[in-house]
Amino acid sequence: MPKISQKGHDMPESPIRKLVPFAEEAKKKGIRVFHLNIGQPDLETPRSMINAMHNLKVRVIEYSHSAGIISYRRKLCEYYARHDIHIEPEDIIVTAGASEAILFAVQTCLNPGDEIIIPEPFYANYNGFATSAGVKIKPIISKIEEDFSLPPISEFEKVITPATKAIIICNPNNPTGYLYSYDELEVLRETVKKYDLYLFADEVYREFCYDGRSHFSVMNLKGVDDNIVLIDSVSKRYSACGIRIGSMISRNKEVMKTAMKFAQARLSPPSLGQFAAEAAMDTPDSYFHEMIAEYSARRNTVVKALNNMEGVICPNPNGAFYVTARLPVDDTDKFCQWLLEEFDYDNQTVMLAPATGFYSTAGAGIDEVRISYVLNVEDLKTAMMCLEAALKSYSGRTL
């Protein structure tokens, strides 16, 4: 049998995936599982997107332009302008989700062996894209005690080497929910300018900001246009992860020209998804106001409940729909499996994401979990009761 590749061996497997069979077994036993482990919003997809499919008028579902349908890219420019981000259609390549945008950015900007700095915990799939591109991730730790704020520039400088080519941030952050401030982004601006690095910013949760806080985009950092690559997606924004429409955006012409060669090699982003995404651009502001009110109430529910549990530490983040919390347990990989395999509370249990998958430093995050608040408030309350009961009866409790 021919061998598989080294990269194939090295590709990480998500700790969440390993739990899926245990969740399926629990369900077979009649246990209701509250899924707090996923990044799939439960809110209804805007009607305009579904209507775009209902009213589809094409004879042939054709390839689109490799950079995406021009009318959609123009609408995207209007969307960004409303967020005070001013770009042209040629600064955009429409991609199959943010996933493909990250892949294009890494392939365009980094050589195998190059290093990329990411504050951890970070979105688990960055590990996959790094492995796939043969790039090394250099993590710097954001501390739960400091609400997962950006580590100081001195921490970045400790790991910068001649092989360092880029920094990735996700803002608001998955998995911590942390919303970076203007001052923190200024620190990044100075760093990438001083060391001539790329800054890849994943801003797919741009609208998900609470407590009246607003989002500052890396696209508005001054004097670093050539360093900035924006990774974006409509998946979370419009509760439409399945359409697989993201974008890679940069004002660096050489980066975009090169990324286009990768885009052309895969011919076209999904056309149906683009039709839906274009229709979504007219989603009224009221959709987002309701969404923000709903997620804000959910976050309050979860953060309050967690901090009322003995030994649990949970910051109160301003963005996205995740929190990363510290639990008084030996090992959250074990605890999360036990929740599904052995525990129930009135025939109910919770599925959480062990945080180890969001760290690249071995052993980091061993007592942390990511909780996605993608259920309604009532369900979240019940889920939190389950978790509280579970923490009391788990044998690996550290309190």
Next chain:
Amino acid sequence: MPKISQKGHDMPESPIRKLVPFAEEAKKKGIRVFHLNIGQPDLETPRSMINAMHNLKVRVIEYSHSAGIISYRRKLCEYYARHDIHIEPEDIIVTAGASEAILFAVQTCLNPGDEIIIPEPFYANYNGFATSAGVKIKPIISKIEEDFSLPPISEFEKVITPATKAIIICNPNNPTGYLYSYDELEVLRETVKKYDLYLFADEVYREFCYDGRSHFSVMNLKGVDDNIVLIDSVSKRYSACGIRIGSMISRNKEVMKTAMKFAQARLSPPSLGQFAAEAAMDTPDSYFHEMIAEYSARRNTVVKALNNMEGVICPNPNGAFYVTARLPVDDTDKFCQWLLEEFDYDNQTVMLAPATGFYSTAGAGIDEVRISYVLNVEDLKTAMMCLEAALKSYSGRTL
């Protein structure tokens, strides 16, 4: 400004893409351009697929399973069974077109520096995927004088080295239309078995077989299940390139388990496209009978017209919707640009694909073009008249 990557520099640009601005200019001048340069079928997408969108009933457009929606994979198994290919849903990963399937196959099976043998001319984007994965293509020439049939095993053996890991074939072939015979596939079977290689077979044109010829799939080669990876797509089959739904298929469990890690890193193939593709699985046989009759008539038109032109050589291939023809010109890159930039025949001209983009050997294919017969017979007749007139007035004519 930070540098772009070496791969980014090395990514090939298709010679067709370079012609696009010239085609746009020609159109601005009021010239009608017959597009024989593309692989986008013009036939109507089956009604069932459009209806699936019109009847879309979902509250949220969610991620699908990373390997694809299970009901779609089951339907795919039924489709394959009708073609005498017997597989299980777990042998399938649904991908964003054949493009992503090739990417997964190469990343799963080959290390950077490994070599892959491809009979040339070959589908131009294989170059892109090879560059992207850091893999070397070793071409072996299929000759126009031999109708682009498979080179003998001795030609493969001349280029096999310890670094050789795979062979790719496309059957029926893009860009030659050649349909490999059972005997030719047996030669490949023996070769991959003897040298322990993977055989990646791109069979996206499976249904496009003419003159009563039938397609033999690599999935039915005996005793080499672990060596075979099938690359497939519904794009051409159902004239629905824009849905971006393909698949990577293998009975090799380790290959599929590894490919799943790459699939999980990009979360999900497009859901809307999968809904459409699932509906397509019920497309009646009559759709294909009509399609084959239509393409067969088109091929006859093009092949006959070409061979009636002085100095033109064109085999009569049995599959796909392409021919690769030799023209009596100095350089088809120049000729194809001249067709758009300087020539017109009654305010009409043709856009062809220069064949150099389909060869990896420098200089090969310099006097060949690929012609896609994706227009109706009347338009093809006019397009061929344009081409004949052009060949007579082109200054770089070699006759």
